[in-house]
Amino acid sequence: GAVVSQHPSRVICKSGTSVKIECRSLDFQATTMFWYRQFPKQSLMLMATSNEGSKATYEQGVEKDKFLINHASLTLSTLTVTSAHPEDSSFYICSARRDRDGNQPQHFGDGTRLSIL
Amino acid sequence: SQQGEEDPQALSIQEGENATMNCSYKTSINNLQWYRQNSGRGLVHLILIRSNEREKHSGRLRVTLDTSKKSSSLLITASRAADTASYFCATVLPLNAGNMLTFGGGTRLMVKP
Numbered sequence: 001g002a003v004v005s006q007h008p009s010r011v012i013c014k015s016g017t018s019v020k021i022e023c024r025s026l027d028f029q030a031t032t033m034f035w036y037r038q039f040p041k042q043s044l045m046l047m048a049t050s051n052e053g054s055k056a057t058y059e060q061g062v063e064k065d066k067f068l069i070n071h072a073s074l075t076l077s078t079l080t081v082t083s084a085h086p087e088d089s090s091f092y093i094c095s096a097r098r099d100r101d102g103n104q105p106q107h108f109g110d111g112t113r114l115s116i117l
Numbered sequence: 118s119q120q121g122e123e124d125p126q127a128l129s130i131q132e133g134e135n136a137t138m139n140c141s142y143k144t145s146i147n148n149l150q151w152y153r154q155n156s157g158r159g160l161v162h163l164i165l166i167r168s169n170e171r172e173k174h175s176g177r178l179r180v181t182l183d184t185s186k187k188s189s190s191l192l193i194t195a196s197r198a199a200d201t202a203s204y205f206c207a208t209v210l211p212l213n214a215g216n217m218l219t220f221g222g223g224t225r226l227m228v229k230p
Contacts, residue, residue, distance in 0.1 A: 004159075006159070032216075041225075043205060043220045043221060043222050043223050044160075044220045046218075046219070049217055091157075093160070095159075095218075100216065102147055102209035102210075102217070102218070103147070103148065103167075104165075105150055105162040106150075107162065108152075108159035108161070109159050110159040111157070111159050113157070
């Protein structure tokens with residue numbers, strides 16, 4: 001199977017802290033990785049798409065200076081929530097895909113629950 | 118706005134019964150995918166059906182796709198308590214029109230033992 005590891009699974013920190021979340025594809029090369037945000041009992045909202053070696057493409061309304069995405073290798077993408085505030089508290093999920101075209105399924109990490117006090 | 122809308126939003130059935138979830142979408146697609154999410158966890162891919170396919174099976178799962186009606190259904194037969202989860206459909210637009218997944222609102226399924 002295709003395994004995606006997301007770390008950490010839970011973060012509790014003070015307002016103003018920057019938090020880094022890692023997403024790794026363990027047994028395949030991920031050409032494309034995605035970051036989602038999910039509010040309770042709601043669907044996933046795509047935040048950004050990142051292709052290895054190029055800048056991330058952010059969805060409308062997502063602040064790129066607030067949510068820094070780095071996809072430095074074919075197996076690792078990171079999301080850094082800079083100067084986090086309580087309104088940034090949410091469930092963040094990454095996913096990875098082998099191709100760029102969308103003909104392959106996405107494989108998801110187990111999510112990171114971020115709580116900003 | 119969401120590409121897919123799912124129906125029903127919530128479904129409660131007894132173990133052993135079949136569960137049917139429907140998904141409607143708005144524009145032409147390259148493929149449609151179904152995912153499952155257990156509470157507080159990531160999503161697990163279930164089935165991918167391409168726009169030129171009409172039906173796919175995987176174990177107790179059966180997915181249909183009707184591109185003329187822009188709709189899909191997921192059938193879980195002989196449900197088990199362990200099937201309790203949220204189920205999402207997601208679409209991928211045709212090539213060169215965006216290749217990310219766009220998720221529907223999901224159906225929360227509860228299977229009572």
